[in-house]
Amino acid sequence: EVQLVESGGGLVQPGDSLKLSCAASGFTFSEYAMAWVRQSPKRGLEWVATIIYDDDSTYYRNSVKGRFTISRDNARSALYLQMDSLRSEDTATYYCTTHRTLWFGHWGQGTLVTVSS
Amino acid sequence: EIVLTQSPTTMAASPGERVTITCRASSSVNYMYWYQQMSGASPKLWIYDSSKLASGVPDRFSGSVSGTSYSLTINTMEAEDAATYYCQQCCSLPYTFGAGTKLEL
Numbered sequence: 499e500v501q502l503v504e505s506g507g508g509l510v511q512p513g514d515s516l517k518l519s520c521a522a523s524g525f526t527f528s529e530y531a532m533a534w535v536r537q538s539p540k541r542g543l544e545w546v547a548t549i550i551y552d553d554d555s556t557y558y559r560n561s562v563k564g565r566f567t568i569s570r571d572n573a574r575s576a577l578y579l580q581m582d583s584l585r586s587e588d589t590a591t592y593y594c595t596t597h598r599t600l601w602f603g604h605w606g607q608g609t610l611v612t613v614s615s
Numbered sequence: 616e617i618v619l620t621q622s623p624t625t626m627a628a629s630p631g632e633r634v635t636i637t638c639r640a641s642s643s644v645n646y647m648y649w650y651q652q653m654s655g656a657s658p659k660l661w662i663y664d665s666s667k668l669a670s671g672v673p674d675r676f677s678g679s680v681s682g683t684s685y686s687l688t689i690n691t692m693e694a695e696d697a698a699t700y701y702c703q704q705c706c707s708l709p710y711t712f713g714a715g716t717k718l719e720l
Contacts, residue, residue, distance in 0.1 A: 542701075542713075543658070601660055601663050604660075605659065
């Protein structure tokens with residue numbers, strides 16, 4: 499059974515940094531592209547970033563480009579999202595997902611990030 | 616950025632009723648994807664490649680396309696189908712989602 503377990507969310511101030519982690523199991527992690535998708539009441543569901551199997555190719559939405567970094571450790575079956583210079587509009591529940599090129603197949607339970615002073 | 620417009624925003628349906636949710640794309644996309652999100656849970660892939668049911672999805676659900684308009688249909692509504700449904704376009708960065716349709720019983 500595919501399992502994706504996010505961690506690392508919390509309450510931070512604007513300008514702070516936070517690193518999210520996602521522990522994957524139940525599938526061959528190294529064979530899947532992975533993504534972060536966030537959800538907030540104001541903005542709905544938003545794709546944030548995708549990393550391809552071998553870590554060489556990454557893609558970001560414009561509003562996080564230069565501030566967020568997606569990475570993976572295939573040996574540990576782990577996905578990460580380093581978030582710097584956080585803004586109030588980054589407040590959301592962040593989901594780790596498998597990204598089958600065209601769709602987001604499996605989702606974790608999400609971790610809540612709140613950016614507020 | 617491709618904007619996806621879902622309609623209706625909310626709707627109520629009775630058991631046994633036929634339900635159709637529509638998603639219109641601002642530009643042409645090859646396929647549409649649908650997700651179901653129950654209250655307090657994560658989204659689940661529900662329909663892929665516009666009309667294929669994800670694993671475990673009851674066959675009372677179907678997906679279709681007409682031009683740039685994509686639809687999710689429930690042939691006969693059941694209580695367990697009450698949820699929010701989102702469409703997602705696959706093919707132009709940034710990947711975008713519709714705002715959702717909340718389906719109530």
